Amino acid sequence: MPDFAKSALLLSLLLTTSGAHAASAPEMNPTALANAHGIAHPAVIAHRGASFDAPESTAASYTLARDLGADYLEMDLQRSKDGVLFALHDNSLLRTTDVAKKFPERKDSPASAFTLAELKTLDAGSWFNQAYPDRARPAYVGLPILTLDEIIDIAQGNPQHKPGLYIETKEPGQFPGIEHDLKNKLSERGWLAPPAPASTGTAPQPGEGKGRVILQTFEKNSLTLLQKEMPDTPKILLLWVGAGAIAPDSNVSFADSGEKDKAAYYAKLHPKDNAEFLQWLDFAKANGAIGTGPSAALTHGGDQSYFDLIQPWMNKATHDKGMLVHVYTLDEPVDFKKAMDAGVDGIFTNRTSELLKFYQRPAAQTVSQLLEKNGY
Ligand code: G3P
Ligand code: CA
Numbered sequence: 537m538p539d540f541a542k543s544a545l546l547l548s549l550l551l552t553t554s555g556a557h558a559a560s561a562p563e564m565n566p567t568a569l570a571n572a573h574g575i576a577h578p579a580v581i582a583h584r585g586a587s588f589d590a591p592e593s594t595a596a597s598y599t600l601a602r603d604l605g606a607d608y609l610e611m612d613l614q615r616s617k618d619g620v621l622f623a624l625h626d627n628s629l630l631r632t633t634d635v636a637k638k639f640p641e642r643k644d645s646p647a648s649a650f651t652l653a654e655l656k657t658l659d660a661g662s663w664f665n666q667a668y669p670d671r672a673r674p675a676y677v678g679l680p681i682l683t684l685d686e687i688i689d690i691a692q693g694n695p696q697h698k699p700g701l702y703i704e705t706k707e708p709g710q711f712p713g714i715e716h717d718l719k720n721k722l723s724e725r726g727w728l729a730p731p732a733p734a735s736t737g738t739a740p741q742p743g744e745g746k747g748r749v750i751l752q753t754f755e756k757n758s759l760t761l762l763q764k765e766m767p768d769t770p771k772i773l774l775l776w777v778g779a780g781a782i783a784p785d786s787n788v789s790f791a792d793s794g795e796k797d798k799a800a801y802y803a804k805l806h807p808k809d810n811a812e813f814l815q816w817l818d819f820a821k822a823n824g825a826i827g828t829g830p831s832a833a834l835t836h837g838g839d840q841s842y843f844d845l846i847q848p849w850m851n852k853a854t855h856d857k858g859m860l861v862h863v864y865t866l867d868e869p870v871d872f873k874k875a876m877d878a879g880v881d882g883i884f885t886n887r888t889s890e891l892l893k894f895y896q897r898p899a900a901q902t903v904s905q906l907l908e909k910n911g912y
Pocket of ligand 1: 583612625704752774829864865884
């Protein structure tokens with residue numbers, strides 16, 4: 537019996553109720569726990585796709601992550617004015633599209649104030665060429681925003697490697713009912729159906745097993761709603777320090793802190809005490825999460841360097857509660873090593889190719905070869 541099947545059998549014996557939330561198995565080691573949920577361990581989570589090498593959340597980025605061999609395609613889910621689910625990280629379209637040129641009078645409006653037809657007129661690729669000239673490609677010009685349906689098509693599009701989907705309800709307070717809409721779409725596309733039994737001795741690909749979808753959110757209320765809508769789908773509660781999240785040990789604002797940048801400011805903020813952190817773990821567990829998604833402080837700073845919520849005691853406490861740890865968002869080997877040494881179970885990365893190398897699962901082809909093969 538493959539390890540995956542053994543762990544699944546063990547977990548099924550330990551669970552007292554059905555559903556992903558019932559992983560009350562602190563005695564299982566994290567590898568066995570991940571295997572039992574059908575989640576790769578350690579997991580390679582392609583943050584907005586392979587977004588270091590191609591414009592985030594576009595077909596170039598997601599097809600590259602898929603073909604490199606990422607376990608999951610990560611996305612931030614929003615809903616258009618006419619009710620279509622699509623992927624975009626920011627609330628506004630300004631940073632990653634030409635909305636200021638196409639819709640100058642509405643450039644500051646939230647993306648959700650645009651219909652899908654309007655969103656599809658936008659160029660979500662050219663900004664990348666301007667921001668990163670050393671990684672620019674002419675074919676990135678004009679890349680469109682993608683719907684969830686289109687990202688599902690990409691996830692299913694390479695018979696040699698089928699990644700799973702790692703879907704965040706982004707600012708869910710703006711989108712009442714998005715958890716229900718998401719369930720309907722995943723169900724319609726067959727991503728919530730029980731997976732087909734694997735052939736003897738063959739572990740399912742990440743996008744085929746029972747861990748093929750992971751749902752993630754920063755919002756407690758959205759976690760509760762996701763659990764209500766999709767009780768059998770693995771869920772991760774994302775962790776943050778600040779208003780509406782883990783209470784910090786200092787209330788000094790960035791402006792008053794004297795720190796030179798946000799990364800330095802965040803690095804000095806911590807949960808106000810251990811009990812505060814543990815309360816968030818307890819909430820996650822009690823509301824169906826199979827793990828947490830903490831932030832990390834990056835060695836070289838930058839705009840994705842946040843609070844250090846992957847201290848070894850934090851990861852151990854999470855494991856002791858029978859949950860996994862998927863840290864966001866790391867791109868450099870020095871940070872991959874620190875995080876793995878601290879005990880995390882998977883990493884969100886903008887650099888899928890680098891993380892796969894670090895895990896000694898290098899892609900067969902280079903980033904450039906795959907981009908060219910995919911028409912970029
Ligand atoms: O979803 C995990 C990670 O992506 C959280 O950060 O802001 O990039 O969505 P953000
Ligand atoms: Ca995200």
